[in-house]
Amino acid sequence: MTMETQFERAEAALSHCEQCSVRNRAICNLLSSEEMRELAAITRHATFEPGQVILAEADSREIVGTVTAGVVKLTKALPDGRQQIVGLLFPSDFMGRLRAGESRVHAEAITRVEVCLFNAPRFRELTERYPVLKNGIYERALNDIDAAREWMVLLGRKTAEEKLATFLVMLAERAVIATCRRDATGAFMDEDGPVLLKLPMSRADMADHIGLTIETVSRQITRFKGNGLISVIGGRDLQIPDLGRLRAIAEG
C-alpha cells in the first residue's frame, strides 16, 4: 500500500470518527485530533449479527476495540452447559485487553453489533506513547471490576425480585446515559420519571445474567406488570412509570 492510500484511508476513517455517535464517551475521546488520526489509521470496522460469536473462550486471537452499536454479552460456561453472563458491552464500551493470551470469556453479539477494531500490537504501542490512553484503559478496567463486584452482590445475596429490579434499573440507567437525557441545567436527569426501554436480549439471556431460570424471570415480569411497576408493550418493549419504586426494590 502506498503512503497516499494509507493517508487517504486514515482521513476517511477520521471523518467517520467525527460523526461517531459514541465519539464523546469512547476511549478515542481521550486523544487529540492528531493522535486520533493515528488511531484511525489502525482501525477497521466490523459488524456482527445477533448470535454471532466475536471471540470464543480460550481463543488466543487479540481483539481490541470499541463497541459503537448494539450489545455484546460476555459469558462463561461450566462443562455441563450451565452458563453465566459475566458482563455486557454497550455502545462506547471498550472491548479486549492490552495483553496477549487466551480469552477468558466468550464474547457474542446479542443484537446487531458494530465495532471499531484496532490493530492490537499497534494499539498497544499507541498506549505506550500516549499515557492518557493507557490510563483510560486502566480506568475502564477498574470500572469493569466495580461492575463485576456489584453484580456479585446481586448473584450471591439478592432475591429473584430484587435481581430483576436491579437489572431493569441498570438497563434504564444505561439507556438514559446513552441518549444523554439532560435537564435544563445540563446535568443528567436522575429523576425517577417514566422511562421507555427496549430489552436488548431474550429471557434466556436475562436469566443467565441475573442467575435465574427463564421461568422465574418470566414470572417476576408478570408480577411486576401486576404491581404496575412496569408495562410490557410487545415482549421486548417496556415502560417504567416510576423508576424510583423499582430502585427501592432493587436495593431491598
Place this chain on the structure above:
Amino acid sequence: MTMETQFERAEAALSHCEQCSVRNRAICNLLSSEEMRELAAITRHATFEPGQVILAEADSREIVGTVTAGVVKLTKALPDGRQQIVGLLFPSDFMGRLRAGESRVHAEAITRVEVCLFNAPRFRELTERYPVLKNGIYERALNDIDAAREWMVLLGRKTAEEKLATFLVMLAERAVIATCRRDATGAFMDEDGPVLLKLPMSRADMADHIGLTIETVSRQITRFKGNGLISVIGGRDLQIPDLGRLRAIAEG
C-alpha cells in the same frame, strides 16, 4: 527531616524488602534495585488485627500497598445488612488503585494482616515514570476482573456442594503457590495429592464469600467429611486427601 535520615530510612526499608517473604511475587519485584530504593523510601508498614477495618466503604482515603502477611476480605453490603465478600487479598496481592475517589468496597482484616503501604501520590508518580510498574498494576487489575467473573459463575450457577468444593480448591491452590511447592523439575506441583490447609476465616465469612448461609456451609462440610473428601482436624485445619476429586466436584 535531613537528607541523611531520609536516606537511612530508605536503606533500612530496602534491607527489610530483601528479606521479604513475598519479594518475588509482589509488584516491587518489577523494579530494579535502584527503583526499589525509591519505592522503599515512600513505604511504611502497618499491622491490622483480625476484624479491624482497613478501609470503609465510601471512605475517600487513598490506600495503596502490598499485603505481606494475612488475609484481607473485600466486602459489599446491602442496606439491610446482607453482605457479600467480593474479593480476598492474600500475601503478595496488591491493594488499592491508582486514582483518588471513594472506595467502593469495605476492606477488613480477617487474620492478623501486615501491609506495606505506599504514599499514594508519590506512588502514582512512580508509576508514571516506570511504565513497567503501571503495566504491572494494570495486569493485576485484569486478574481481579478474571477472578471476579470466575466467582460470578460460582455465585450464579453452582450448587452449594460445588460452591464449597470450588472454594476449598481455590484455597488449596493459593496455599500451594504461597509455599512454592515444586516438583523435581521445578514446575509447580499440580498433582492432586494430599494437601494440608488452614482455613483463614470463619464459617460466616465462608458463607458470605460463596453466597450461602453458615448452616448450609456447615452441612456441606459435614457431608464432605462423610464422603472422605476432607478431614477436619480442629475446626479450622483440614486435610484434602485427593484434590482431584474435589476439583471434579467443583466443576460439576
Place this chain on the structure above:
DNA sequence: CGCCGACTTGACCACCGTCAAACGGGGTGG
C-alpha cells in the same frame, strides 16, 4: 394456514434458608 421459536403459565418438589436447640472449646473467675 401451519410451523417454529420465544415466552408464559401451571403443578410439583428439592434445595437451601430460617429458626431453634445442642455441642464444644477456650478463657475467666471463683
Place this chain on the structure above:
DNA sequence: CCACCCCGTTTGACGGTGGTCAAGTCGGCG
C-alpha cells in the same frame, strides 16, 4: 481444678423460594 460463660459451630425440623418438567399461548414467517 472445676464451674461457668461466650462464641463459633453443628445438627435438627420445617417451610419457602426458586428450579424442573410439561403444557399452553403468542407472534412471526414461510
